[in-house]
Amino acid sequence: MRERSSKTGLYTVDAVLMTAMGNQLAILLVRNSSERERWSLPWRTPQTGESLDAAAASTAEEALGESPTWMEQIGAFGDGKRHPSEADVSVAYLGLVPHETASPRASYTWFQIGDLPPLPPRQRTMVEGATKTLQSSLDQAPIAFRLLPATFTLSELQQMYELLLGKRLHKASFRRALQAAWLVEPMDEWRSEGRGRPAQLFRYLPKKKRRPHRGVRFDFLYP
Amino acid sequence: MRERSSKTGLYTVDAVLMTAMGNQLAILLVRNSSERERWSLPWRTPQTGESLDAAAASTAEEALGESPTWMEQIGAFGDGKRHPSEADVSVAYLGLVPHETASPRASYTWFQIGDLPPLPPRQRTMVEGATKTLQSSLDQAPIAFRLLPATFTLSELQQMYELLLGKRLHKASFRRALQAAWLVEPMDEWRSEGRGRPAQLFRYLPKKKRRPHRGVRFDFLYP
DNA sequence: TGACTTTAGTCACATAAAGTGACTAATTCG
DNA sequence: CGAATTAGTCACTTTATGTGACTAAAGTCA
Numbered sequence: 196m197r198e199r200s201s202k203t204g205l206y207t208v209d210a211v212l213m214t215a216m217g218n219q220l221a222i223l224l225v226r227n228s229s230e231r232e233r234w235s236l237p238w239r240t241p242q243t244g245e246s247l248d249a250a251a252a253s254t255a256e257e258a259l260g261e262s263p264t265w266m267e268q269i270g271a272f273g274d275g276k277r278h279p280s281e282a283d284v285s286v287a288y289l290g291l292v293p294h295e296t297a298s299p300r301a302s303y304t305w306f307q308i309g310d311l312p313p314l315p316p317r318q319r320t321m322v323e324g325a326t327k328t329l330q331s332s333l334d335q336a337p338i339a340f341r342l343l344p345a346t347f348t349l350s351e352l353q354q355m356y357e358l359l360l361g362k363r364l365h366k367a368s369f370r371r372a373l374q375a376a377w378l379v380e381p382m383d384e385w386r387s388e389g390r391g392r393p394a395q396l397f398r399y400l401p402k403k404k405r406r407p408h409r410g411v412r413f414d415f416l417y418p
Numbered sequence: 419m420r421e422r423s424s425k426t427g428l429y430t431v432d433a434v435l436m437t438a439m440g441n442q443l444a445i446l447l448v449r450n451s452s453e454r455e456r457w458s459l460p461w462r463t464p465q466t467g468e469s470l471d472a473a474a475a476s477t478a479e480e481a482l483g484e485s486p487t488w489m490e491q492i493g494a495f496g497d498g499k500r501h502p503s504e505a506d507v508s509v510a511y512l513g514l515v516p517h518e519t520a521s522p523r524a525s526y527t528w529f530q531i532g533d534l535p536p537l538p539p540r541q542r543t544m545v546e547g548a549t550k551t552l553q554s555s556l557d558q559a560p561i562a563f564r565l566l567p568a569t570f571t572l573s574e575l576q577q578m579y580e581l582l583l584g585k586r587l588h589k590a591s592f593r594r595a596l597q598a599a600w601l602v603e604p605m606d607e608w609r610s611e612g613r614g615r616p617a618q619l620f621r622y623l624p625k626k627k628r629r630p631h632r633g634v635r636f637d638f639l640y641p
Numbered sequence: 642t643g644a645c646t647t648t649a650g651t652c653a654c655a656t657a658a659a660g661t662g663a664c665t666a667a668t669t670c671g
Numbered sequence: 672c673g674a675a676t677t678a679g680t681c682a683c684t685t686t687a688t689g690t691g692a693c694t695a696a697a698g699t700c701a
Binding site for chain 4: 653
């Protein structure tokens with residue numbers, strides 16, 4: 196990632212890297228000493244012949260020191276809003292990492308999503324887009340599992356869903372749905388977290404075959 | 419849209435314009451005499467200062483002679499695949515139009531999606547992306563209504579959903595779900611389609627307030 | 642005209658899923 | 672030991688979906 200490199204290209208690749216921190220989502224920002232804005236999303240100008248996906252992966256690794264557990268393009272942003280580069284267009288990627296294993300490089304810092312510093316306008320739009328993408332991908336992709344360590348308790352999983360959905364879930368319902376989806380696999384390990392009965396550990400079990408929805412659900416929110 | 423304009427930019431905007439034709443989706447292609455491929459998606463190189471959305475809208479209008487009833491960005495495509503331009507990156511948009519009102523300009527032709535001619539590789543990827551986006555937006559956005567005329571019968575609406583979902587639906591279930599969603603409004607008109615009882619006409623009724631999903635549904639297909 | 646066909650629209654019952662409170666289990670703390 | 676705490680399950684209620692059969696309103700044709 197370079198700052199205001201002069202005319203190296205007409206587009207950039209920007210990364211919205213997310214993790215679950217406390218009981219909120221957090222985004223990784225980098226300090227920009229030479230910019231008007233103090234903080235920005237990690238970004239770079241792809242090199243000639245470098246694919247968008249590759250550029251995004253590099254940007255993420257440079258920031259995190261490791262690969263995100265999930266990466267997905269959000270879209271291209273170009274509506275005249277200001278960006279640290281002079282590019283007309285920026286392609287944004289959403290990346291997820293479990294907070295437990297993430298150790299960002301120096302000059303990179305996690306900010307809770309409710310407490311973000313001012314960002315370049317185009318990147319602010321990207322963050323909003325990333326949040327929306329995350330929400331709508333929630334039941335299409337294993338988002339929650341990619342924000343958790345490889346093994347977890349069902350209570351942890353439920354808390355992650357509660358964080359992502361922004362509402363409380365009933366324990367029995369949650370587990371019943373989880374069981375029906377055949378998405379997790381119990382391990383022969385238990386974890387005692389201070390007081391209370393120890394919880395069994397589970398891991399994500401990618402499944403090929405799923406029964407399809409039964410009927411039609413007109414569940415869209417509006418126009 | 420210009421053909422192989424030399425280095426006017428490093429990215430293009432391409433439009434995947436869809437309609438429902440017969441009992442399949444169809445895509446609007448344009449004949450390219452000077453290209454190796456005979457057909458391609460409509461595309462253009464945005465002018466300086468032109469936003470992506472504006473460029474996509476222009477491209478669509480140029481092809482259709484009118485605005486699509488729905489337009490949405492699919493994403494940016496840049497993975498080294500060949501494109502009619504020399505751009506590294508192309509931003510694709512999905513546009514929808516009712517077949518009844520669409521009258522493409524000369525040199526533009528609808529092709530059913532199961533019967534597409536060879537396309538430039540990058541555009542082939544875009545078409546696949548558009549199809550996927552369409553499927554997954556089906557219950558998030560009023561896709562079906564944007565492919566129908568302003569007024570329609572419930573049987574027509576059901577047939578559109580059947581086309582989009584690729585499966586038959588039970589009439590009673592369909593109408594019950596539709597009613598619960600409060601998405602259409604009956605008109606005081608009936609249409610007699612040859613034999614059989616005349617059908618009442620309805621129109622789309624965008625609704626602000628929807629009840630939220632109740633619980634968790636782990637309905638994603640796989641990893 | 643009147644029986645038959647065709648498409649629209651609805652009903653009632655069966656089955657399945659989701660909401661919910663209360664229960665049992667295993668551990669720590671004092 | 673008993674209270675507190677967290678895990679995990681059960682049984683019952685409520686709501687949603689699946690489905691076949693029904694009624695309604697037109698056209699067709701002998």
